[in-house]
Amino acid sequence: xxxxxxxxxxPSFSFKGEITEDQRRFFEEYGFIAFRKVFGPDEVEIIxxxxxxxxxxxxxxxxxxxxxxxxxxxxxxxxxxPYLHRLPYFTHFCxxxxxxxxxxxxxxxxxxxxxxxxxxxxxxxxxAIWQLxxxxxxxxxxxxxxxxxxEDHPLVPVVSVGIYLDDSAYENGALVVVPxxxxxxxxxxxxxxxxxxxxxGDVLCHAHNIFHSSGPSPAxxxxxxxxxxxxxxxxxxxRLPFAGEESKKGIRALFQPAAGRSEVEHA
Amino acid sequence: MPSDRAISILASLFExxxxxxxxxxxxxxxxxxxxxxxxxxxxxxxQELLAIAALHPDPDVRxxxxxxxxxxxxxxxxxxxVSWAVQDPDESVAAGAARIAADRRMGETTSDLLSxxxxxxxxxxxxxxxxATVCDHIQTSALRLLIDTPAGREALxxxxxxxxxxxxxxxxxxxxxxxxxxxxxxxVGAEHLPGWFPNEFLxxxxxxxxxxxxxxxxxxxxAEYDEFVEAIESTGHxxxxxxxxxxxxxxxxxxxxxxxxxxxxxxxxxxxxxxGYASWKGKSLPTEDEWERAARGDSGLIFPWxxxxxxxxxxxxxxxxxxxxxxxxEWEDHMASxxxxxxxxxxxPAKALPDNVxxxxxxxxxxxxxxxxxxxxxxxxxxxxxxxxxxxxETIGDWSAYLSIKGGSWSSIADLLSPAxxxxxxxxxxxxxxxxxxxxxx
Numbered sequence: 001x002x003x004x005x006x007x008x009x010x011p012s013f014s015f016k017g018e019i020t021e022d023q024r025r026f027f028e029e030y031g032f033i034a035f036r037k038v039f040g041p042d043e044v045e046i047i048x049x050x051x052x053x054x055x056x057x058x059x060x061x062x063x064x065x066x067x068x069x070x071x072x073x074x075x076x077x078x079x080x081x082p083y084l085h086r087l088p089y090f091t092h093f094c095x096x097x098x099x100x101x102x103x104x105x106x107x108x109x110x111x112x113x114x115x116x117x118x119x120x121x122x123x124x125x126x127x128a129i130w131q132l133x134x135x136x137x138x139x140x141x142x143x144x145x146x147x148x149x150x151e152d153h154p155l156v157p158v159v160s161v162g163i164y165l166d167d168s169a170y171e172n173g174a175l176v177v178v179p180x181x182x183x184x185x186x187x188x189x190x191x192x193x194x195x196x197x198x199x200x201g202d203v204l205c206h207a208h209n210i211f212h213s214s215g216p217s218p219a220x221x222x223x224x225x226x227x228x229x230x231x232x233x234x235x236x237x238x239r240l241p242f243a244g245e246e247s248k249k250g251i252r253a254l255f256q257p258a259a260g261r262s263e264v265e266h267a
Numbered sequence: 268m269p270s271d272r273a274i275s276i277l278a279s280l281f282e283x284x285x286x287x288x289x290x291x292x293x294x295x296x297x298x299x300x301x302x303x304x305x306x307x308x309x310x311x312x313x314q315e316l317l318a319i320a321a322l323h324p325d326p327d328v329r330x331x332x333x334x335x336x337x338x339x340x341x342x343x344x345x346x347x348x349v350s351w352a353v354q355d356p357d358e359s360v361a362a363g364a365a366r367i368a369a370d371r372r373m374g375e376t377t378s379d380l381l382s383x384x385x386x387x388x389x390x391x392x393x394x395x396x397x398x399a400t401v402c403d404h405i406q407t408s409a410l411r412l413l414i415d416t417p418a419g420r421e422a423l424x425x426x427x428x429x430x431x432x433x434x435x436x437x438x439x440x441x442x443x444x445x446x447x448x449x450x451x452x453x454x455v456g457a458e459h460l461p462g463w464f465p466n467e468f469l470x471x472x473x474x475x476x477x478x479x480x481x482x483x484x485x486x487x488x489x490a491e492y493d494e495f496v497e498a499i500e501s502t503g504h505x506x507x508x509x510x511x512x513x514x515x516x517x518x519x520x521x522x523x524x525x526x527x528x529x530x531x532x533x534x535x536x537x538x539x540x541x542x543g544y545a546s547w548k549g550k551s552l553p554t555e556d557e558w559e560r561a562a563r564g565d566s567g568l569i570f571p572w573x574x575x576x577x578x579x580x581x582x583x584x585x586x587x588x589x590x591x592x593x594x595x596x597e598w599e600d601h602m603a604s605x606x607x608x609x610x611x612x613x614x615x616p617a618k619a620l621p622d623n624v625x626x627x628x629x630x631x632x633x634x635x636x637x638x639x640x641x642x643x644x645x646x647x648x649x650x651x652x653x654x655x656x657x658x659x660x661e662t663i664g665d666w667s668a669y670l671s672i673k674g675g676s677w678s679s680i681a682d683l684l685s686p687a688x689x690x691x692x693x694x695x696x697x698x699x700x701x702x703x704x705x706x707x708x709x
Contacts, residue, residue: 010646012471022465030645030666036471179645184664187657192667194646 010179010194012036015203017105019112027113031182031210032196035109039201043100044165047226050094051130051165055084057093066239067092071252075134078220085140089127090226101228106161106203110230113159113205121229124240125155132224133173135217140255142173142216149208157232158208163201166223170195173217175204181211273312276301280319280328298331305332306339317344326357333363340371350379358402365402369409374418378425380410386426438549440707443481444561444628451475451560453687455567459574460688461681463595469687475556482553482561483704485617485630486532486638487544492519493529495544507543510652517543520697530616532636532702538650538670538694541639541703550705554649555642555671555689557706562633562674562686564626569685571625571632576684580622581634582615583684587677598680605678613677613699625686629704633684636702637672637692644669644691652694659695668694676700 012034013023027033058068059082069086077083091098101107111118121127135141149156168174175198178191191211196204206212217223243251279297305317320332333352336345352364353376361383368376384406398404413419452474460466496517499506507515520535521527527534538552545552553561562571570576578585584598585591587610592598617623617631624630632638643650645666654662662668669691675684678700682688692701
């Protein structure tokens with residue numbers, strides 16, 4: 001379903017193969033940047049198809065436990081069919097998507113924004129993560145305010161590069177950031193948030209320590225994003241878990257159910 | 268010399284400000300002493316103490332001043348005391364004052380009471396409003412008595428009428444030009460920009476419909492702005508933005524710098540200053556879209572006069588410093604070394620460059636001084652100021668405190684001089700390079 005997206009919003013940029021000085025400066029200042037139409041409809045459909053296939057394989061038990069998501073329980077769609085919210089190690093399992101990412105030179109976005117030595121998360125700590133947000137039963141509706149990685153995390157600095165597979169508007173729970181919060185401590189007043197709206201095929205990037213959240217999604221809507229993580233810290237080694245068990249508890253608490261539910265339900 | 272008694276009372280009034288640790292007996296004794304002193308002495312110190320008490324944060328202190336008109340009917344300060352107190356937000360003060368005004372038939376209090384009750388004579392006569400508290404009853408009853416006094420009848424005849432509410436008001440668009448409704452497409456003509464600065468933002472900015480409006484032909488001048496500053500010394504900050512800091516001084520920086528002549532665009536003013544002036548004139552600050560449309564015309568010219576840059580038409584860096592720059596780095600290096608005090612002339616009157624005129628007839632929309640808009644820089648939405656309780660330095664990291672400014676200044680070069688370009692400025696920033704003009708919307 002195509003959502004109505006207002007045309008006046010935060011500045012957006014075009015990606016032409018490499019990050020420009022102006023784009024990097026914008027990202028440095030505000031902690032986020034949006035690129036329009038990085039992927040065309042065909043490439044978006046490739047990623048969607050592979051996500052559906054990986055979901056099926058995971059539900060059939062074909063994916064090893066250390067490569068499956070254990071953060072959020074499966075949801076149930078309106079027909080009673082289970083679905084998954086997170087598919088880690090996406091580029092590890094999905095060759096065509098991986099190729100589309102390479103063909104689009106997406107790595108130069110992450111590396112360009114980070115500057116200096118950097119690498120992409122692929123075979124460790126969850127790798128690239130496909131994530132689905134839905135307002136339906138058994139799903140989470142919004143994500144509370146948070147920073148992706150604390151400053152003492154071994155991977156930082158990190159740039160999250162999100163490939164949008166569905167239109168995302170304020171009405172269906174778009175990403176909301178506090179621009180420049182990665183550089184300035186909060187003042188005495190509540191910060192002013194900015195919703196970042198996107199169309200399928202756009203790429204939205206944000207710094208690991210920008211304050212962000214996503215708003216509630218109405219029932220019956222879904223939006224999926226494929227997140228690539230570009231890291232400036234040292235490579236920690238292969239096949240490490242996404243997070244420790246204690247950390248996972250805190251992360252789970254960020255995923256908030258739709259109104260009227262006390263927790264994200266197990267299907 | 269103030270008496271010891273007066274000094275003692277003054278000290279006590281400050282002590283009472285804390286509202287803590289003062290016993291009831293002591294409080295009453297202090298207030299009695301205050302009332303006695305003001306009643307008996309009429310010197311400047313007594314008047315000063317009265318003013319401090321009448322505006323004291325503690326409503327008990329403010330209410331205590333009413334003892335003077337109660338006990339001294341002929342006292343010179345009675346009208347002043349009652350006029351203040353009748354508009355007090357605390358009903359324990361306001362009700363007492365209204366009762367005194369009614370009992371003593373103080374007709375001069377009518378205007379003050381009307382300002383509290385809504386300035387509606389019909390409500391007063393026919394009681395169509397619903398009184399929610401005893402104070403409402405007392406005020407309405409007092410008004411009914413007072414409007415039968417000569418001063419009261421005169422007050423009814425002279426009720427102030429806001430411009431917008433007066434059907435006979437003549438809206439004066441003198442000094443303004445009419446900009447018809449139309450489309451603003453910021454990306455049009457981008458290929459004509461000199462290209463010294465990145466302008467990718469233009470590619471991804473969508474066209475926008477702008478409704479018709481009037482815009483000042485020229486930026487507000489130093490002389491005009493100084494009139495505003497003088498005016499608010501008597502009216503107070505009633506036209507200013509409600510979010511502006513409580514102790515805001517509107518006097519422009521550089522008011523004593525003779526290089527800025529009276530006919531030049533006013534500079535050294537922040538956004539709140541510009542807002543206050545516009546409001547005082549019954550106008551508004553333009554949105555970024557309005558400003559740009561007024562400057563570029565229907566066909567989206569990259570400069571007000573056309574698509575070619577021209578150092579003859581504009582007060583930019585080349586004119587100010589009488590030199591050309593071969594590239595951006597040369598300009599940046601030079602600007603970093605400039606001694607502001609050594610520059611002979613900075614701004615010019617807008618009329619000095621008559622060819623710097625937009626298709627709609629607005630003068631000086633390129634160079635000379637940047638101009639404030641009401642548009643938030645990052646997301647192009649209307650600014651929603653909420654910073655008045657903070658020190659400016661606390662808001663530096665807040666993206667929502669930055670506005671778009673347009674047009675370039677006497678230090679600008681190339682793309683910066685195009686009305687299509689946009690840069691940001693902090694809401695509290697005062698600069699010798701930022702001015703403004705106003706709009707009026709139909």
